Amino acid sequence: MPYDSAATRARLLDAAYQEFSERGLAGARVDRIAAAARANKQAIYAYFGSKENLFDAVLADRLGVLADAVPYTPDDLPGYAGALFDALNATPELLRLTAWRGLERADATPGEIESHLAKARELRVALRLPDEPTAIDVLEIVVAISVAWVNVPAGLKVVGGLDPEARRRAHRAVVVAAVTAIRDALAGPPAE
Known part of the structure; x- marks a missing residue:
């Protein structure tokens, strides 16, 4: 062979x-x-x-797989957050990998920085945000909300007597609602 x-x-x-x-x-x-x-x-x-x-190659490869599975859609930020939530909950090892990256190597590669800045620029245009730092903050908050379920202590995942899957679905709905509220509260006036 x-x-x-x-x-x-x-x-x-x-x-x-x-x-x-x-x-x-x-x-x-x-x-x-x-x-x-x-x-x-x-x-x-x-x-x-x-x-x-x-x-670094593994992280880039897996983030590429994630980007292919969940295309960035700044015009549909709530849909993006829901899709990101689904993808990350299906692959918790990717979140562990990124957590290790943050713990062990605080530096960001130029490619990572440019990728985040490009997304923030797109988001700024889509939501008509006042400046790039605001767009970066919104992007960070959307990602943090989308990944929160994976980091929630197990005891909170069964609060309210719901079975774990029903609780996860309910949490996802709140993720989408929260990102919708953020989008609606921050979106600038329509372009004239």
Whole structure:
């Protein structure tokens, strides 16, 4: 069977995703990643250069998958928040990965910064917000609201006697309503 470079790289990314989301960058071990990917450690260094670069590649890959699954729609901010809520609740390991990123590496890459600024610029236009910092704040709040359910303590997820799935659906409805209220409260006057 011929060697398939793309398949090996993909297996390394998948194995690293599991390892990093479970253990973070500091706790992850290259030998475990290589074993799970059915590759050797040298392949990690050949493809990615370092464990840190592998972590960055995994994060970029998974955020790309998320962006494809949940297109950014500043003209429908409540719909975007609901779709983001659904996607993130279906993949809690992605939130763990981003949490590890925040805990272990506070720096943001130029690509991350530009991506967020581009989204904020689109949001500023869509909602006719007064300035870019306000748009950035709104974007941060929408994302925080959308991810809150994953971080809610288990005891709060069953408050009110609802079964967990009914409680999750109710929380999602509140996410969409809250983002709708934010949008409506902050949207500037219509363009003339």
